Amino acid sequence: MMVPVKLGQIEFKSKLLLAPMAGICNIPFRLLMEDLGAGGTVSELVSCHGINHGNKRTLDMLKIHPMEQVVGLQLFGEDVDAMARAAEVAESFNPGWLDINMGCPVNKVVTKGGGSALMKEMEKLGPLFEGMRAKMKTPLSIKIRTGWDQDHRNAREVMKIARESGIEWVAIHGRTRTQQYTGLADWNFIEEIAAEKILPLIGNGDLHHPILVNERLKKTQTDALMIARGALRNPFIFLESLDSEYAHKKKSDFLGADYWEVIERLWSYVAETFEDERMLLVQARKLIVWFAAGFPHSAAFRGQVFSAQTAQDTFKITEDYFLSLGSSQKSINYDEAFMSSGHG
Ligand SMILES: Cc1cc2nc3c(=O)[nH]c(=O)nc-3n(C[C@H](O)[C@H](O)[C@H](O)COP(=O)(O)O)c2cc1C
Structure with a gap:
């Protein structure tokens, strides 16, 4: 609450x-x-x-x-x-x-x-x-x-x-x-x-x-x-x-389809803020790939996202991936180092 x-x-x-x-x-x-x-x-x-x-x-x-x-x-x-x-x-x-x-x-x-x-x-x-x-x-x-x-x-x-x-x-x-x-x-x-x-x-x-x-x-x-x-x-x-x-519960209720909903919203916020397509891709791509971490085949998905040439292709690949996850649970290995540098 x-x-x-x-x-x-x-x-x-x-x-x-x-x-x-x-x-x-x-x-x-x-x-x-x-x-x-x-x-x-x-x-x-x-x-x-x-x-x-x-x-x-x-x-x-x-x-x-x-x-x-x-x-x-x-x-x-x-x-x-x-x-x-x-x-x-x-x-x-x-x-x-x-x-x-x-x-x-x-x-x-x-x-x-x-x-x-x-x-x-x-x-x-x-x-x-x-x-x-x-x-x-x-x-x-x-x-x-x-x-x-x-x-x-x-x-x-x-x-x-x-x-x-x-x-x-x-x-x-x-x-x-x-x-x-x-x-x-x-x-x-x-x-x-x-x-x-x-x-x-x-x-x-x-x-x-x-x-x-x-x-x-x-x-x-x-x-x-x-x-x-x-x-x-x-x-x-x-x-x-x-x-x-x-x-x-010890497990998340949020599945691939929920992540997709969040990504659609993120995408619209990014598109509104960064009108240039290259900036849109730079900003949206990294978050999409992080959100995929721990879901099945996320490494292959990451490769596809980074080789997509246009915003439209990236959007479609992302939709297909997250909607294909069905009831698969996300499983993150918290013992692995993640983002171990930053400005604070
Ligand atoms: C990629 C990245 C960028 C960061 N940039 C800032 C920043 O601009 N200003 C700041 O005060 N802290 C910054 N930090 C530090 C975080 O705010 C936070 O103090 C640190 O990551 C520890 O919290 P966490 O374990 O929840 O990540 C950054 C951390 C990361 C990973």
């Missing part, structure tokens, strides 16, 4: 939110996930410098669809003035809130001082948060990691500075920067900080299966949870995680 939860000034439709993902959390995917039970969504990371240079591709990333209900825009950068100026521009696109990326482990971002490198520069944080706040009307949140490395897990200290500098809530991916995507998210650490109630906290990391999410929801001290990779292979993860019967 979807029970709304308020973090700072924002009311989310439920405690289960879609986490930001570069190249994925654009309008079509965010709309689709809201339709399928996400309590709120966040854009992919957007460069403050790209915004300030008026780069068209960057500005397009700030667009929000009128049908989106609870959505934030995430900015990345390292410089107070640049971030504050970009925040003003981003706000003109009417997001519910803005978020600062403080978790990206990618070298290109970190070497310039952005993403998770911000967690190493504690003295810069107060001025950064306050400088942005001074230019903004909407709430400001941050998304962090537990720390830079195992010996410097300073999430708690970062949250205290955030609390003093007008940040409304914090989302935390339970790994250090050095871990990147290896090992496991440290939920003991997340729960310890959550119990201290420094600021509202959203927990994130490795919630890849509805049963795991459901168990975490029952015992967590955090205020909400964020799911990233889990939604890529199972677009029904929000609905299933909120269904208290799911844990007893």
Whole structure:
């Protein structure tokens, strides 16, 4: 059941939110996930410098669809003035809130001082948060990691500075920067900080299966949870995680035909957002192939999708595949690494 939860000034439709993902959390995917039970969504990371240079591709990333209900825009950068100026521009696109990326482990971002490198520069944080706040009307949140490395897990200290500098809530991916995507998210650490109630906290990391999410929801001290990779292979993860019967059933009610319905909807959202056929294919194809993961013959299907030349052929091949699945259950091997790199 979807029970709304308020973090700072924002009311989310439920405690289960879609986490930001570069190249994925654009309008079509965010709309689709809201339709399928996400309590709120966040854009992919957007460069403050790209915004300030008026780069068209960057500005397009700030667009929000009128049908989106609870959505934030995430900015990345390292410089107070640049971030504050970009925040003003981003706000003109009417997001519910803005978020600062403080978790990206990618070298290109970190070497310039952005993403998770911000967690190493504690003295810069107060001025950064306050400088942005001074230019903004909407709430400001941050998304962090537990720390830079195992010996410097300073999430708690970062949250205290955030609390003093007008940040409304914090989302935390339970790994250090050095871990990147290896090992496991440290939920003991997340729960310890959550119990201290420094600021509202959203927990994130490795919630890849509805049963795991459901168990975490029952015992967590955090205020909400964020799911990233889990939604890529199972677009029904929000609905299933909120269904208290799911844990007893232990299997999904959603079959190939349901996935096809979701893909038709995704396709129309993608076609509306990206008018160019090549972009339509790039955006739709990857999600279609992830949605197929775990169904019979998905590897052969993947090959067919990537060799199809036109949008029309891709659509037909996809329809035939998903409708041919009948009552076959999807079976995902969660022990296999999946998408072990990203920007947060
Ligand atoms: C492909 C990909 C792209 C990502 N891009 C972003 C991003 O733009 N901003 C961000 O804060 N986190 C980003 N992340 C991190 C996720 O939001 C999340 O913190 C991380 O994947 C752990 O959650 P999960 O185990 O549910 O996937 C990305 C992750 C992936 C896999």
